[in-house]
Amino acid sequence: MKIAIIDYGAGNIKSIQFALNRLGFEGILTNNPSEIRSAEKVIFPGVGEASSAMKKLKSSGLDELIPTLTQPVLGICLGMQLMCNHTEEGDTKGLGIFDTNIVQFSNRVKVPHMGWNTIYNLQSPLFQGINEKEYLYLVHSYYAPLSKNTIANTIYEKEFSSALQLNNFYGVQFHPEKSGMVGEQILKNFLNL
Amino acid sequence: MLTKRIIPCLDIKNGRTVKGINFLELKDAGDPVELALKYSLEGADELVFLDISATEERRKTLVQLVQKVAQTINIPFTVGGGISSVEDVELLLKNGADKISINSSAVKNPKLISEIAKNFGSQCVVVAIDAKFIHENWKVHLVGGKVATELDLFDWAKEVEQLGAGEILFTSMNNDGTKNGFANEALAQLSKTVNVPIIASGGAGTMNHFEEAFSIGSADAALAASVFHYNEISIPELKNYLKTAGIPVRI
Numbered sequence A: 001m002k003i004a005i006i007d008y009g010a011g012n013i014k015s016i017q018f019a020l021n022r023l024g025f026e027g028i029l030t031n032n033p034s035e036i037r038s039a040e041k042v043i044f045p046g047v048g049e050a051s052s053a054m055k056k057l058k059s060s061g062l063d064e065l066i067p068t069l070t071q072p073v074l075g076i077c078l079g080m081q082l083m084c085n086h087t088e089e090g091d092t093k094g095l096g097i098f099d100t101n102i103v104q105f106s107n108r109v110k111v112p113h114m115g116w117n118t119i120y121n122l123q124s125p126l127f128q129g130i131n132e133k134e135y136l137y138l139v140h141s142y143y144a145p146l147s148k149n150t151i152a153n154t155i156y157e158k159e160f161s162s163a164l165q166l167n168n169f170y171g172v173q174f175h176p177e178k179s180g181m182v183g184e185q186i187l188k189n190f191l192n193l
Numbered sequence B: 001m002l003t004k005r006i007i008p009c010l011d012i013k014n015g016r017t018v019k020g021i022n023f024l025e026l027k028d029a030g031d032p033v034e035l036a037l038k039y040s041l042e043g044a045d046e047l048v049f050l051d052i053s054a055t056e057e058r059r060k061t062l063v064q065l066v067q068k069v070a071q072t073i074n075i076p077f078t079v080g081g082g083i084s085s086v087e088d089v090e091l092l093l094k095n096g097a098d099k100i101s102i103n104s105s106a107v108k109n110p111k112l113i114s115e116i117a118k119n120f121g122s123q124c125v126v127v128a129i130d131a132k133f134i135h136e137n138w139k140v141h142l143v144g145g146k147v148a149t150e151l152d153l154f155d156w157a158k159e160v161e162q163l164g165a166g167e168i169l170f171t172s173m174n175n176d177g178t179k180n181g182f183a184n185e186a187l188a189q190l191s192k193t194v195n196v197p198i199i200a201s202g203g204a205g206t207m208n209h210f211e212e213a214f215s216i217g218s219a220d221a222a223l224a225a226s227v228f229h230y231n232e233i234s235i236p237e238l239k240n241y242l243k244t245a246g247i248p249v250r251i
Helices: A014-022 A033-038 A050-059 A062-068 A078-082 A180-191 B032-042 B058-072 B086-094 B104-108 B111-120 B153-163 B184-193 B207-215 B235-244
Strands: A003-006 A027-030 A041-044 A073-076 A084-087 A098-104 A113-119 A134-140 A150-156 A158-166 A169-172 B005-013 B016-021 B024-028 B047-051 B077-080 B099-102 B125-134 B137-142 B147-152 B167-172 B198-201 B221-224
Touching: A003 A014, A003 A033, A014 A027, A014 A180, A014 B058, A027 A033, A033 A062, A041 A078, A050 A062, A050 A078, A073 A078, A078 A084, A078 A169, A098 A158, A113 A150, A113 A158, A134 A180, B005 B032, B005 B198, B005 B235, B016 B032, B032 B047, B032 B058, B032 B235, B047 B058, B058 B077, B058 B086, B077 B125, B086 B099, B086 B111, B099 B104, B099 B111, B104 B111, B104 B137, B111 B125, B111 B153, B125 B153, B137 B153, B147 B153, B153 B167, B153 B184, B167 B184, B184 B198, B184 B207, B207 B221, B207 B235
Parallel strands: A003 A027, A003 A041, A041 A073, A073 A169, A084 A098, B005 B047, B005 B221, B047 B077, B077 B099, B099 B125, B125 B167, B167 B198, B198 B221
Antiparallel strands: A113 A134, A150 A158, A158 A169, B005 B016, B016 B024, B125 B137, B137 B147
């Protein structure tokens, strides 16, 4: 299976490649539009700051390419957030795939939300075989509120979307590549879509 | 609910795990990758690798190790020791480290914190602070606690938070190696002073010490080395103990 991991210079993307290897798959790190378009699965990672990540996407034209993809696409962490309409981080306009806006946690809780938290109300084939309230690893200061695209919830300060889906587009706030066996199962489910 | 994290720390010298008390009488303790895998399978929530080698090839050896660890384990890990530039950080993150930890280099050059945060995000910047309680004040120390500074722990913690640290790893030099428990009062005060997660370090001897670091010290995570390396406390046993005591943990 050809799996493209979108490489736009955003942080630690080797981890995703290594996770795929552990599952017996190869992922290609690429920012080449034709390579991405021809892949069977596309993973859109991202750690770091939203506005600079968006700038990098724009400079390689990936901001126009990603919303037009028709194969299953999985945005992870900042990748998921950039797939939304807008994020408060750096007042950044996103790709507009998910019709929701990313907002910041308040200072009533420690920020970033860092560590292992549960996901529940699972509503997608992405969570095939995953029990309600399994633990996943998250690290983020901004979040997607609950919306019609929500397919998993998590509580920190309030209930928010720990995963989103619209048609072939999937987004997860947690890091499946860093979430033990449960995370690997979710990655496997994505590859099986 | 967000759970409290248990973090084994591995001291690394020339690509091997070493065990010793206060960096003295270091003994080879095997392959760090194997040990990391063992801890991750036992339910460790994260790992910290602290490189204490002082050779010319240290950087190359460390990068190779980071890559092997990232290939093998499926939980997050932090790498610290001798990191003093954005380039150092980039090399480690590119090879699979999730976070980096800086200590003395942050005190010498506080701008380094904001530079790393700007380039790679606050989530990957752990600022390690070693402090000693002297004359009713917590003073920051450098070089593994050997060199005293005039910095106050709480002032410095506030400053590193403002500069963009995503997490603070606080080691109490008074407690480190004693196995008498963590510095819970200072930890609790630290949690009130800053709004980033705090990792407690130094003093773990019993399972109850971990419980106290979370309940009294309000720590978000607790780090220990020897109690895990010498099999004095097993991670599954510790997590069950904490769960029974009402501390949220991932089991």
